[in-house]
C-alpha cells in the first residue's frame with residue numbers, strides 16, 4: 001500500500017476479505033466496520049481494493065466538496081461482459097461521452113413530460129390502471145409486487161418506448177423478471193466475486209451467470225423496440241427517447257459522443273433498470289410500513305382527504321399542503337434504503353480524505369446506508385419516524401443527510417421523475433384504499449439486498465375507502 005493508504009480489516013492472501021463479508025446484508029456489515037476502522041477504510045477482494053466512505057460528513061466531502069475527484073466509474077470485468085463492445089450506456093460511461101449522454105437523457109426527460117406537466121397526467125392515468133387492477137383482486141389477499149412493478153415501469157416505457165403495456169402482457173412480464181434478477185445479482189456477493197476473480201468465475205457455474213442471461217434477454221427486447229421505431233421514424237415529430245436518440249445519431253455521425261445504436265440499447269437498459277426497480281420497491285416499502293403502522297396510515301388519509309378530497313386526482317402542487325404525507329414518503333425512502341451502497345467511483349487523482357491518501361485510479365464506494373442511518377444526523381436512526389422531516393409546528397423540513405439519490409455530479413438523473421412518481425402513486429393509492437394484512441407480525445423490515453433492497457414477499461388486502469363497500473372480506 002502507498003503511504004497513508006486507508007486502514008482495513010486484516011486480509012487473507014489471494015482471497016482478501018471475501019470470507020468475512022456478510023453476504024446477505026453487506027451494507028450493514030460495511031456500516032459497522034466504519035465504527036472500528038473509521039469513515040475511510042479499505043476492503044480487499046482478491047487483489048482488488050475498494051475504499052469505503054461512510055457517514056454524512058465524509059460522503060459529502062467526497063461527493064460534493066471534492067466532486068471533481070470522484071466523478072468517474074472504475075473498470076469492472078462484469079460490466080465489461082454485460083455491456084460487451086465499446087459502449088457503456090449512462091451508468092458506466094465516463095468523460096465527455098457520459099457528460100453528453102447524461103445531458104441528452106435529462107433534456108429528453110424534460111421534453112417528454114417533466115416540464116410540460118404531461119408526465120403528471122400520465123402518472124395519474126397509470127395510477128387508475130393500478131387501482132383497477134387492485135380492485136380486480138376482489139378482496140383476496142395479493143402480493144402487490146407484480147402490479148407495482150408493472151405500473152412504475154410503464155412510466156419509463158412511455159418515455160423510452162412511447163407506449164405502455166397491459167399488466168398481463170407477456171413481454172412486459174419477462175422484461176420485469178429479467179430486471180429484478182439483474183438488480184439482485186448485480187449487487188450480490190456473486191457480482192463482487194466475479195469482479196475479484198473474473199478468469200475463474202467465467203468458467204464456474206453459479207447464479208452470477210444469471211446476470212448475463214438476463215441482460216442478453218433485456219437487450220434483445222430493447223433491440224426489437226428500436227427496430228419498430230426505425231420503421232416509422234418522423235424526424236420532425238419525435239415521440240420518445242428512442243426517436244430522439246435515432247435523430248441525434250444522424251446528426252452526430254462523425255463525433256464520438258456515444259450516439260450509436262449499440263449505446264442506445266445500453267442507455268435504454270440503464271434507464272429501465274435505474275428507473276423502475278428503485279421507484280417500485282420504494283412503493284412496496286411504503287405499503288409495508290403503513291400497514292405495519294396503521295395510525296400513520298390513518299393520519300396520511302386524513303391529510304389526503306383534507307388537502308385533495310376524494311373526487312379528484314392529486315397534483316404535484318398538492319404536496320405543499322401535505323407536510324405530513326411528504327414527511328412519511330421521505331421517511332419511507334430513508335428506512336427503505338433502496339440503494340444501500342452507491343454506484344462505484346474511481347479517484348481521478350491522489351486525493352486526501354479524512355487524513356488518508358486515496359491514490360489515483362483507486363475504486364471508491366460511498367456507503368449510502370451509513371448516511372441514511374448516521375447516528376449524528378437522525379434522532380432515531382433505526383426506527384420509522386416521520387418526525388425526522390417535521391418541525392415542532394408540523395411543517396415539512398429538509399434534511400441535508402437525506403441522500404437516497406446520492407449527491408454531486410453523478411447523482412441520480414431521474415430524481416425529479418422519481419419524486420413525482422412516488423408522490424402521485426402513493427397519494428392515489430391511499431386516497432382510494434385502506435391497506436391491511438392478515439398478520440402484521442409477519443411483515444419483515446430487513447429486506448433482500450442486491451443492487452437495490454427489496455422487501456420479502458408479503459400479501460395485502462386493499463379495501464376501497466370510497467363506497468364503504470369493503471372490496472375484501474378479510475381486512
Ligand code: HEM
Pocket residue numbers: 090091092102109270271274275276278279282338339342343344404405406407409410411412413414415417418
Ligand atoms: C426512488 C427512486 C430512485 C432512487 C432511490 C435512485 C437512486 C439512485 C442512486 C443512488 C444513483 C447512483 C448515483 C451515484 O453513483 O452517485 C442513481 C443513479 C442513476 N439513476 Fe436513479 N434512483 C431512482 C430513480 C430513478 C429514475 C426514475 C430514473 C430514470 C429516469 C433513474 C435513473 C438513474 C440513472 C440513469 C443513474 C446513473 C447516473 C449517472 O451515472 O450519471 N433513477 N440513482
